[in-house]
Amino acid sequence: MSSPKAEARRRPRPRLYRLHRWIGLVVAVVGTLVFFSGVLATFASEIDAWAARAPQYPAxxxxxxxxxxxxxxxxxxxxxxxxxxxxxxxxxxxxxxxxxxxxxxxxxxxxxxxxxxxxxxxxxxxxxxxxxxxxxxxxxxLAAFIIELHVFLLLPRTLGLLVTGLLAFGLLALLVSGVWVHQPTAEKLRRRPRKTRLRVFAGDLHTLVGSWTLPYTAIIALTGAFFCFSSTVVLPVLTLARYGGDxxxxxxxxxxxxxxxxxxxxxxxxxxxxxxxxxxxxxxxxxxxxxxxxxxxxxxxxxxxxxxxxxxxxxxxxxxxxxxxxxxxxxxxxxxxxxxxxxxxxxxxxxxxxGTLLGRLTQVLWVLLGLATCGLSMTGLLVYARRQIKAQSTVEDAPRSARAAATLAVALSGGLVACCPLVLASWAVACAAQLDDPATAMTATLLLGLAAAAALGWTLTLERALALTLGCAGLGFLGAPALVALANGLSLFELWSRGPQPWPIAGDLLALALALGCLAGARALLLNPRTLP
Amino acid sequence: MTTTPTRQTPTPARPREATFAVLAALVAALLVCCGLSVVIPEGRAGVDHLLLPCVAFPVVWIAAALALFAAPDRRRARLVVTGLALVSLAATVADSLTAAAS
Incomplete structure (x- = not known):
């Protein structure tokens, strides 16, 4: 007869919970970059049209x-x-x-x-x-950078496809283990997150958003894994097996x-x-x-x-x-x-x-669901950090790992949003300076921006670090139209008369809305300590 | 003497086990895809046997990995996954030999 310990080891749920946690940590750190750039890539050509303000030509x-x-x-x-x-x-x-x-x-x-x-x-x-x-x-x-970040993670082609493919596979594993661990029910799908403690709030939000975005995440993970692995792994193996490597x-x-x-x-x-x-x-x-x-x-x-x-x-x-x-x-x-x-x-x-299944409608829906999936990384990291703090009495290094997780949560939420205007600024300066290849400057800016956000997350409290990164993002979005003007050598008065309509106006208004949203969020976090439970 | 009832914490699965499950599942999934390319008809365009295994690969890989890592009866799961991989391998080898002979 097997011992209770051996029995416990065989139970699927604890094993899948542990798998969910560890894969979640890896996917949250690296995958969020891929998911966030994927969200932006849905409207890559529109972003290009907004930023480049090139004249329109008839078909x-x-x-x-x-x-x-x-x-x-x-x-x-x-x-x-x-x-x-x-x-x-x-x-x-x-x-x-x-x-x-x-x-x-x-x-x-x-x-x-x-x-x-x-x-x-x-x-x-x-x-x-x-x-x-x-x-x-x-x-x-600009759009090429977003797409290269999403598809190759700015790595060499085959290596990049393998890494993003493994992230898609990790997302699949998270999805299946998440369903098993959290067991979404009709009641859980309706339950509002409880604002008692941050861990409970983040955990409830994680389960709620994860359950509602399940079909979308499954679609993106399966199709993404297909795109990444078909040319790098499966077709080469089939070529070897069926065509003798020819x-x-x-x-x-x-x-x-x-x-x-x-x-x-x-x-x-x-x-x-x-x-x-x-x-x-x-x-x-x-x-x-x-x-x-x-x-x-x-x-x-x-x-x-x-x-x-x-x-x-x-x-x-x-x-x-x-x-x-x-x-x-x-x-x-x-x-x-x-x-x-x-x-x-x-x-x-x-x-x-x-997301082109039903045209613009599904594209917008895909963007919203993609942003929600990015938010899962933050709530997952917060749950992990709070659990580590709770286990402080038994696990010696809990404060440091908890702090690291909270740091990553700041870098991959407010930090990532703040990196958008930063990367736009490096692109604009590179265009204004007529550099041949602004990609290196854009990559360096992205990494520096994330590192700065992580440093804020490490040194400040969660609320203050989030407020600061969101504040920076808000100011950056406020200056986005001026950056576009700088890149194209235009005056601010010429901005809306150039480029394919309605993207110049729509893009500038969206940047303004994002700026106001980020600044309002930063203000709420700074002035009201109960914004986060 | 009284004993305080304690909440039983699950014994953690070792990272080595997870790595083994993922790698073994990868090999099994690739073999199953080779087998699928033998079984699936080429279709009108002559490409179904190449592309449909590519579509199936992520599903086969994740299913095999989870079966090897977290199935309630992992011995049976190992047997099923290994059996499927071996049958696929045999089908692929047989097909290659037939093609070489003809």
Whole structure:
């Protein structure tokens, strides 16, 4: 017969409680950065539109008499192997051409152009290696920084994906262990947090918010783990098992190229008829890109990508044309040769992770639920800190670990919010100083901001540290429009007349609202000691 | 002599056990995904056998890890997870041999 001690060790609930606590600590510290940047990334293009205040350009499909060949006539090199012509919502028309070097081992020569689709004026021209030409402009770095923080945690690509994948896996483990440990019931879903002591209040809030956000967290964790692990772990293992490690063969199955009959002779010069044909086939879709591959070679092909709204967010259409005579070849899905269960599953996963399922409505809902999930880190850390203090008589190092947990709670709540205007400031200064790559300055500012918030959390009481960080955040948001003006070299009076409406006005008003909210929170924490129980 | 009733605190699970459960579950999940890629038909587009195991991987991994770490009967859980992994391995090897022979 087994002893009571052995029996206790076998019980799932205490084991899962311990697992929940330790994984929660790790996910709270590192994961909050990923979750918070994910919340911001939901509106990355709108943040870019607000910050960069770039002029708006009409879509080429809406321009009467627009001719792609005439637009590119002066810019197209006489010989090239690859080209990519693209236009995003309200952006200028971008053209990129790549010509392989005649000398073996030397990088290809690339040419990039930005032009106004209406006047056909070329206002930016870049020449150099593909890396130099494709490097993002400093003004476009803000959204790219948020996305890189969310996807790669600013680490090298594969390592970053593995780390964020492990965080998604940790979130899944937290979710399952949390359900087992807290056992959400209908009563718990209705219960208001009790304002008796901070530990009880934070614990009740943690259970309440965690229970209501369960479906959202499950969706984000599962789809996030899929995005991170499919290309870094599962597909390489399947390639090894099914294709003997031959990656090219696996890719030929996964994203097969539409076969083109090999033909000699030059590639077709007129691109506009292919664009017109694709727009006519797609019934109301907008042009996104035209890619030319193996141009001038036997396998020359062109792919036109268009985008249109569908029930699951934006749908991408890909039409492939023969590069020798411009003949339509096939309508190609994202994966596989024809539409399948997998391509439908991928579209659904995309829509679920990015919140585009029902358009703006689900995007806003995703942002609110994402912020609530970030708040779980803070309440979890506070519960841990208070439990450590309670166990002070039995655990010798309780005060220090409790203080560390409270410090992290401050850094990852008020500190993280205060880092937003700080990072915006470093981006604005880098743009004003015309630095090529503001990402290093932005990363350093983020780390310094978090460290400063942690230092405040370590030295001050919880209320004072939170009040100070929120106060700093409030002042920072108040100055956000001025930072945008600095980055773009505009006066404050010009701010609302530039950029794609309504984002300049909406973004500035949101910054003002955030500033007032943060300052009100800081004031309440400083003046009313009973704000936190 | 009287004894004061004390609240029994659960004996903590060792971190080593959690690490073992996660790593063993990872190996098992990868093997199960290889097995799934053999079992799932390729579909019209010829990619279902590659992508659906990728979709299933996080679910299989977390289920295996929790079974190995916190199932009430962990011996049975170990048997089930190991059995599934071995069956998947056998299916993958058999498929590879058949493909090599043909």
């Amino acid at each position: 080429i499909g809406e321009l009467e008499g627009f001719d792609l060949d005439r637009a590119l006539a002066a810019a197209t090199p006489s010989e090239f192997e690859q080209a990519h012509i693209a236009q995003d919502h309200g952006e200028p028309l971008l053209a990129y051409f790549e010509t392989p070097s005649a000398v073996e081992g030397e990088p290809a020569h690339a040419r990039g152009l930005s032009l106004d689709p209406e006047t056909l004026e070329v206002f930016e021209r870049r020449e150099g290696t593909p890396g130099e030409v494709q490097a993002p402009r400093p003004h476009d770095r 990656r090219a063969e696996m890719l030929a199955d996964l994203v097969p190229e539409v076969p083109v009959e090999p033909a000699a002779g030059p590639s077709v010069r007129a691109l506009d008829p292919m664009l017109r044909d694709a727009l006519a086939r797609s019934e109301g879709a907008s042009f996104r890109s035209l890619s030319l591959e193996h141009w001038g070679g036997e396998q020359a092909r062109a792919t036109v990508v268009l985008e249109r709204e569908s029930a699951w967010g934006d749908e991408r259409l890909r039409y492939v044309y023969d590069g020798h005579d411009g003949r339509f070849l096939a309508d190609k899905p994202e994966v596989g040769a024809v539409p399948s269960v997998s391509s439908a599953a991928l579209e659904l996963i995309d829509a679920l992770h990015f």
